[in-house]
Amino acid sequence: MKLTQTHFNTFTLTTPLYYVNDVPHIGSAYTTMAADAIARFQRLQGKSVLLITGTDEHGQKIQRTAEELGRSPQAHCDQIADGFASLWQHLNIQYDRFSRTTAPRHEAIVNEFFQRVWNQGDIYLSQQQGWYCVACEEYKEERELEQKKYCPIHTNKALEWRDEQNYFFRLSQYQKQLETLYQEHPDFIQPESRRNEVINFVKQGLQDFSISRVNIDWGFPVPCDPSHTIYVWFDALLGYITALLDPEDEPTLENALSKRWPINLHLIGKDILRFHAIYWPAMLMSAGLSLPGRIFGHGFLTKDGKKMGKSLGNTLDPVALVNQYGADAIRFYFLKEIEFGQDGDYSQTRFIHTVNANLANDLGNLLNRTLKMAFKYFNGCVPDVNGEDIPKDDALKSLGLTLADTVTQAYDALAFSEVCTAIFTLVQAGNKYIDDKAPWSLYKQGKQEAVSQVLYSVLESVRLAAYLLSPIIPNISTRIYQQLGYTLDFNDQTILATALSFDIHAVWGALPANQPLQEAQPVFRRLEDAEGASS
Numbered sequence: 001m002k003l004t005q006t007h008f009n010t011f012t013l014t015t016p017l018y019y020v021n022d023v024p025h026i027g028s029a030y031t032t033m034a035a036d037a038i039a040r041f042q043r044l045q046g047k048s049v050l051l052i053t054g055t056d057e058h059g060q061k062i063q064r065t066a067e068e069l070g071r072s073p074q075a076h077c078d079q080i081a082d083g084f085a086s087l088w089q090h091l092n093i094q095y096d097r098f099s100r101t102t103a104p105r106h107e108a109i110v111n112e113f114f115q116r117v118w119n120q121g122d123i124y125l126s127q128q129q130g131w132y133c134v135a136c137e138e139y140k141e142e143r144e145l146e147q148k149k150y151c152p153i154h155t156n157k158a159l160e161w162r163d164e165q166n167y168f169f170r171l172s173q174y175q176k177q178l179e180t181l182y183q184e185h186p187d188f189i190q191p192e193s194r195r196n197e198v199i200n201f202v203k204q205g206l207q208d209f210s211i212s213r214v215n216i217d218w219g220f221p222v223p224c225d226p227s228h229t230i231y232v233w234f235d236a237l238l239g240y241i242t243a244l245l246d247p248e249d250e251p252t253l254e255n256a257l258s259k260r261w262p263i264n265l266h267l268i269g270k271d272i273l274r275f276h277a278i279y280w281p282a283m284l285m286s287a288g289l290s291l292p293g294r295i296f297g298h299g300f301l302t303k304d305g306k307k308m309g310k311s312l313g314n315t316l317d318p319v320a321l322v323n324q325y326g327a328d329a330i331r332f333y334f335l336k337e338i339e340f341g342q343d344g345d346y347s348q349t350r351f352i353h354t355v356n357a358n359l360a361n362d363l364g365n366l367l368n369r370t371l372k373m374a375f376k377y378f379n380g381c382v383p384d385v386n387g388e389d390i391p392k393d394d395a396l397k398s399l400g401l402t403l404a405d406t407v408t409q410a411y412d413a414l415a416f417s418e419v420c421t422a423i424f425t426l427v428q429a430g431n432k433y434i435d436d437k438a439p440w441s442l443y444k445q446g447k448q449e450a451v452s453q454v455l456y457s458v459l460e461s462v463r464l465a466a467y468l469l470s471p472i473i474p475n476i477s478t479r480i481y482q483q484l485g486y487t488l489d490f491n492d493q494t495i496l497a498t499a500l501s502f503d504i505h506a507v508w509g510a511l512p513a514n515q516p517l518q519e520a521q522p523v524f525r526r527l528e529d530a531e532g533a534s535s
């Protein structure tokens with residue numbers, strides 16, 4: 001079983017290639033915000049990162065949607081793909097590749113891959129009968145249908161009966177190899193609940209799946225039989241490989257795979273787990289390619305218990321949210337408040353409460369009040385203290401010394417809530433520390449050295465918190481750093497490995513003594529809810 005990670009200093013990850021049946025919504029944004037936070041954290045650690053996102057543009061759903069809207073499929077795809085790219089700008093997503101499955105270079109990759117699988121003897125022609133969900137672009141097995149003839153995910157969409165000749169992929173051939181893969185690489189599918197779901201599904205016996213369609217022309221023709229169109233999922237998954245090509249590369253599998261294959265992490269929602277955790281590795285095995293490192297299927301953002309989605313139309317508009325509240329607040333809320341892997345509802349009241357409590361009160365106020373004291377007592381400079389000289393049992397230093405390790409483990413496990421909880425434990429301890437130590441009264445007693453140490457410890461803790469939170473709230477972290485006297489920007493990728501390197505900045509005590517500070521400014525303005533009250 002080939003599952004090797006050969007490129008130690010690179011990290012390649014993907015979001016799903018989103019289906020362009022409609023404009024993006026907060027669910028599409030959720031996966032992409034998480035992917036961006038991981039990518040940013042890996043970059044902070046000095047890795048060369050490639051974050052791949054993009055759009056999946058073929059298939060019946062797109063053809064029908066375009067027809068309904070009176071557009072050509074290509075014009076429709078162009079318009080929606082632009083909407084995705086623009087949302088990523090709004091949300092401050094630093095992606096490296098935007099892979100579109102209608103790109104001509106993608107067709108070259110799909111053809112070559114198809115040929116490999118064909119040569120392997122894994123494709124044959126047969127009759128397909130069954131219930132098809134156009135919204136999922138997937139045949140449903142009778143055993144998965146709770147409500148006859150309705151998709152379990154797109155509960156408002158009637159399934160369509162299909163009876164047609166298709167090309168099939170011999171998925172059943174790979175049952176044993178897949179089972180061995182899941183057993184030998186327990187981290188291949190995460191979280192654990194998703195892994196169990198996949199193992200149980202596979203245990204029931206895998207059926208071959210059809211990889212061509214007839215009577216649809218919006219897709220690539222099957223190379224050996226142009227009367228068939230390649231099934232949208234077979235084509236879409238290969239979009240991850242096409243995305244690895246540099247712009248000047250000839251579109252060949254060899255070129256695409258030479259630099260960053262295998263991909264380290266596919267980040268997806270649980271709705272498309274089967275495609276990624278079963279079909280995709282089997283396709284790769286058939287083509288003789290090594291397998292991705294890990295597939296993480298997160299939960300759903302729900303409304304009234306149902307998955308928010310384009311097809312159900314029960315979504316939130318992320319652009320409106322960003323325009324109203326700013327990207328950092330949205331990123332913070334969704335990554336902190338919903339345990340990654342579980343489902344979660346959005347609540348406006350909880351959103352406002354969380355960002356006000358954590359970003360405005362805990363973090364913003366702590367910096368604000370400490371900076372004001374530094375201006376009053378130390379002429380607007382960091383006190384003349386060397387972090388190394390502060391005793392290890394200092395309440396903040398003792399927390400700060402282990403924070404980077406805890407947070408690194410949590411980021412690696414994609415446990416964003418834990419990342420935030422660990423960091424805010426330090427921030428909240430900072431607030432308590434300043435209240436307990438009362439530097440204003442130490443100052444009055446003439447205890448200058450003690451005041452220096454207290455203010456240094458607090459400023460340094462805020463700095464460390466800002467650094468470790470920067471993958472999630474890069475703009476707020478930048479504002480904090482700038483008020484602490486750095487002329488650095490966490491959105492500037494060119495300086496992350498040098499001026500903002502993890503080896504220096506993730507260590508408690510990095511704040512230089514006597515560094516001139518900036519006047520205190522709110523780093524995050526409290527939000528007001530619809531009634532005008534802030535909580």
Ligand SMILES: Nc1ncnc2c1ncn2[C@@H]1O[C@H](COP(=O)(O)OP(=O)(O)OP(=O)(O)O)[C@@H](O)[C@H]1O
Nearest residue numbers: 018019027028031268269300301307308309310311
């Ligand atoms: N409600 C949601 N919660 C979390 N992630 C979501 C949600 N909706 C979509 N996503 C993300 O988008 C991916 C699915 O992309 P797709 O383009 O099919 O969007 P969709 O809105 O689910 O479409 P549809 O409603 O038509 O199925 C999911 O795997 C996940 O990454």
